Amino acid sequence: MSPRPRPVQPGKLERTATAPSQRTRHADAPRAVSYAVLQAVTEDDAYANLVLPGLLSRRRLSGRDAGFATELTYGTLRGQGYYDAVIARCTDRALADIQPPLLNALRLGAHQLLAMRVGAHAAVDSTVGLVRSELGIGPSKFANAVLRRISEVPAEDWPAKATEGMSEAAAFAARSSHPEWIIRAFRQALLAHGRPAEELEALLAADNVPATPALTALPGLTAVQDLLDEGAEPGRWSPVAALAAGREPASFPSVRSGLVRVQDEGSQLVAQALLVPEIDEARNTGRWLDLCSGPGGKSALLAAIGDQRGATLTAVELSEHRSKLVVQALQPHRGDHEILTGDGRDFGTEFPDQYDRVLIDVPCTGLGALRRRPEARWRRLPADIPALAPVQRELLKSGIRAVRPGGVVAYTTCSPHAAETIAVIEDVMKSTPGLEVLDAPQALDTVAGTNIGAGSGRFAQLWPHLHGTDGMFLALLRKTGA
Numbered sequence: 001m002s003p004r005p006r007p008v009q010p011g012k013l014e015r016t017a018t019a020p021s022q023r024t025r026h027a028d029a030p031r032a033v034s035y036a037v038l039q040a041v042t043e044d045d046a047y048a049n050l051v052l053p054g055l056l057s058r059r060r061l062s063g064r065d066a067g068f069a070t071e072l073t074y075g076t077l078r079g080q081g082y083y084d085a086v087i088a089r090c091t092d093r094a095l096a097d098i099q100p101p102l103l104n105a106l107r108l109g110a111h112q113l114l115a116m117r118v119g120a121h122a123a124v125d126s127t128v129g130l131v132r133s134e135l136g137i138g139p140s141k142f143a144n145a146v147l148r149r150i151s152e153v154p155a156e157d158w159p160a161k162a163t164e165g166m167s168e169a170a171a172f173a174a175r176s177s178h179p180e181w182i183i184r185a186f187r188q189a190l191l192a193h194g195r196p197a198e199e200l201e202a203l204l205a206a207d208n209v210p211a212t213p214a215l216t217a218l219p220g221l222t223a224v225q226d227l228l229d230e231g232a233e234p235g236r237w238s239p240v241a242a243l244a245a246g247r248e249p250a251s252f253p254s255v256r257s258g259l260v261r262v263q264d265e266g267s268q269l270v271a272q273a274l275l276v277p278e279i280d281e282a283r284n285t286g287r288w289l290d291l292c293s294g295p296g297g298k299s300a301l302l303a304a305i306g307d308q309r310g311a312t313l314t315a316v317e318l319s320e321h322r323s324k325l326v327v328q329a330l331q332p333h334r335g336d337h338e339i340l341t342g343d344g345r346d347f348g349t350e351f352p353d354q355y356d357r358v359l360i361d362v363p364c365t366g367l368g369a370l371r372r373r374p375e376a377r378w379r380r381l382p383a384d385i386p387a388l389a390p391v392q393r394e395l396l397k398s399g400i401r402a403v404r405p406g407g408v409v410a411y412t413t414c415s416p417h418a419a420e421t422i423a424v425i426e427d428v429m430k431s432t433p434g435l436e437v438l439d440a441p442q443a444l445d446t447v448a449g450t451n452i453g454a455g456s457g458r459f460a461q462l463w464p465h466l467h468g469t470d471g472m473f474l475a476l477l478r479k480t481g482a
């Protein structure tokens, strides 16, 4: 039987073989970078994926050190819920009473001990050294004791030990390191798309594994084969995808030149699915619309295909900063595409019945992309859902006004939450006559050239655990009438 972890009281510690004061006094650079990112996320609401690259380059970390810091940072953020449950078993202090910088350092230590191939001594010593250099001798003694308690129990025994006495829901949340409300929403979404609730565990596990970056070979500008020649691996579903397996996307020359974009395969699929439904050629306006376009990933793909098919794209974006990113994204394209900064909710009233195809990739909680946004699950709140509900409905209504009769609208989210997906479509359809729901799963099959199993009904849902993509939702609607 493995030893039971003993709670630790700060200030009442046994001496270790090597006292913290005699050990490493400074944090090594990769751990110091990870700690700084966690602090920025906690104290400044920063995004880890935006802060980390700058810190890596400032500390001149590359290769293995950069890889270590990246895995440590993102892994710790993803696993935070679980590590907190483990830490709570190793001290009598409530987590809320541990100063946040110290708690962040403990989480870093817990991740090294429980999920990385770092020896226990190195994990404890280096983290204690980090705490000592950042926070002083007192906190470093506390960290030493807590981390030693963690290291005394084999990693595989911790899930059961950390959740002893919890309710089933709380234990599941702690073990999978997701907030309970997100787990409830995922269960509901699986059921709404005809999938068994038993898949929940696999779905949550998929969120805890880093995503392999996918690349889009923009048609007419480059070819998938060029990316394969540069060492990428074939994509799984999208005909324009390749995977940057085990490599930084920026290490591909074609990514640096802007001819290839980093874009999840799910996003590639839904953008191309907009172009699948047949429309009455005689009434074509040759104009496509992307109503929520920043930073321009789907716009770039649509514009590239538009260049080949003689269609021009109008890309609308509310945020000035993000609209500049759309301008950059569309730079390599030759067509006469336009980028407008403004509110997409008004667009359909100003420009009704004009576009053959309209993409409405609404702002959403991003709950389908948690594996790529490590801190998002802790930052998002249930209240975000009702806060986004009106704008999602208004944007969909506006897009429907802007599409011409016979034209097609794609409503997409990178969230599977039923309130952001199916409920939005159903609500808007109630108040908007003259709409036909098209077969979105079938459209995705057509893009992929195979049955990808994105749903048994008319709405499509991609899943990280099944498709290896973000959890993208897609509904396709045709505006009927003259």
Ligand SMILES: C[S@@+](CC[C@H](N)C(=O)[O-])C[C@H]1O[C@@H](n2cnc3c(N)ncnc32)[C@H](O)[C@@H]1O
Pocket: 267, 291, 292, 293, 294, 295, 296, 297, 298, 299, 316, 317, 318, 319, 322, 342, 343, 344, 345, 361, 362, 363, 364, 391
């Ligand atoms: C999910 S993102 C779009 C991602 C984009 N389609 C891509 O593939 O790169 C949603 C975008 O909608 C924008 N947005 C939010 N409210 C808007 C509004 N009322 N009108 C137009 N754009 C809006 C946000 O600023 C954000 O850039």
